[in-house]
Amino acid sequence: MATSRKIALLFAAENVNAIVGWIALLFVVRRMGASAIGEFSYALSLVGSFTFLAFLGFGMAHVKRVSEGLDLGKCIGTFLSIRLFLTSLMLFVFIFSYWAWTAILDKEIYDIQTPGLMLTVVLYYIAFCIIGVMPMTFSGLEQSARVAIPNIIGTTVRSLIFIAAAVMGLGVIWLARAYLIGILTVGLLSIWYFRDFPISKPDSKTFDSYKVYALPVAFASIFGVLRQYIDK
Template sequence: MRLGQTSLLYFSSKIFASFLGALATVYIARILGSEPLGVYNLVIGLVSWFAILGRVGVSKAIAKRVSEGSDKGEYVVAGTIVILFMFLFATAVLVFFRDQIVGYVGYPATGYIIFILFVVLLNGLVDSLLTGLHLVHISGVLSPLRTGGRALAQVSLIIAGVSTASLFIGHIVGYLAAIGIGSYYVMRNIPDLSRPDQDHFGDLFDFAKFSWLGSLQSRMFSYTDIIVLGFFVSSGLVGVYAVAWNVAHFFILFSGALSTTLFPEMSSISTQNDSQAVGRIVEQSLSFGGLFLIPGFLGGAIIGERVLRIYGPEFPKGVTILTLLILANLFMGYQDQLLNTLNAVNHPELAFRVNIVFVGSNLSLNVVLVYLYGWIGAAIATTVSVAISLALAYWHVNSVIEFNLPVDEISKQWFAAILMSGVVYGGLWIESTYRILHHNVATVLLLVGIGASVYLICLFGISAEFRETVKRNVPIDMSVSR
């Protein structure tokens, strides 16, 4: 029950953070247009790639070693030293290639990239410590703080007359706010910091030498298509694609909350050699990994154009991109649970194999398909590469842990989502035919509310597992007295 409540709290925090970010993005898109958004997302994409040089899987390794319970202070110091060293290396690379970076981005952003890289790495360190200390709920609460601080700063600077630079400055401000509060909770719960020895660095390296590719995989899933598009299409189209991506990524938040919450628990259980208990957690994570992604995929295909219209008249042309990217996130939602399992049970070498397949296929497919078909090719490349790596991840997890694929539960989610789709499509047809609301935002909110209600009520009625999970984790008594 505690795991479910922690996941729910983490997910709720992510939802709130995403909502704040979406509001800010709508405002930015309407005031500045798609081109500054494109420049901003190119910069964030570059930062995400350079963050790999700074992290090299160390953040994940810190979370793993700290969650195991011994020598926590030593691992914290060792990980911090490695991350700072790699930040200096990444900064040197950025300075050396600053002219090429300016030419690619189309904006003098090298200094901003360095500052954003620093706060991203520091935030990653704090998040990994919170995860390793079983304080995932604190990490989740920091997410809306970070996003809200960023949004507030960006909007305030735009109102003050600052243009593209406001997006970068606001990004830094949001991260600094989250880092400050997160560090406070880390220092309260971490044992005394101690000088690490060579073995501590070695333990981090043994895990990180495989898990670094997982960090790269995550960054490539989010930004490879955007980075490649920067070479072939205008900043305006990159901005439209980035908005579609942000909307699509909203639906994977619950899956991410599950994997983040379950990692320290599976890691701790795995040290006790209780593979049966780990197998049960894997089944539960897969049962709910697509809980919101499945209806999100079908709903996005129906009202995606209306959703993108909220951002401005130039954004609805990305509706096909949006549908494909939601599908990619659906595949990734399940893959996240499987890779999380492999890392938690100390098989990062298997996760490495899955990630290297994804990295290779994603990069090669993006280059080829973007060159041939433009931004549609980017969305197709991302979706296909995730599907391939998902199949491989399932094969590896099945080889090390005995578990049953929850086909029955997933089928019930699809049934409820299809029923929801019929209701939403009917509502959209009625509104389009009779023009009842005459307001696009109101129409979207109404259809989303109706669709979500139909889906959850239907699923609650047909799925005993979903009913029991809800009853165990809601903070009220749902039993019926007789």
């Protein structure tokens, strides 16, 4: 596929996602009210502000090294190992912070009242971080369709659940479940495209090549995540 067609496909996918998402959001605001969106957005932002620990520039390093033609199996194995470790670190830091806030400081998170909402959002981000290994690999190989198609379908599924939750009055928890089901849909479709890709044992040489690229851009990655979530 020519570069111009790849760019056009990704651009079209982003626009479709934006339109479908906007329609779903409109249903939620009209049927459930701004308070429901506010509570859900706060939960997304609170947990999302910890996701910088799962990134640290290694995603960009993976795209770069795959595009350079390094051994694909070792690249995937190395990046998957890094992402699993960093996602575990993110989860540990979040749990510790939550425990310190509620148990040691004896505080509450008053803006989140729906039972199970926080847990569902945490599960969403865990899935998002791990599933992200596949589309980043496709991006490095310039396989735009394999990035765009799962995203469009996943966003559509999420938006349909949003609309159903709003129309049927299912509650805020189903907004979080919509995100979780949407990202799992992306994951299942991506696995289908990913099924024949090699995954080799990580080695220190490949890891060092990732680290050399990732560390200089880690600050930008951290700043980007915090800027996205910290003021919500």
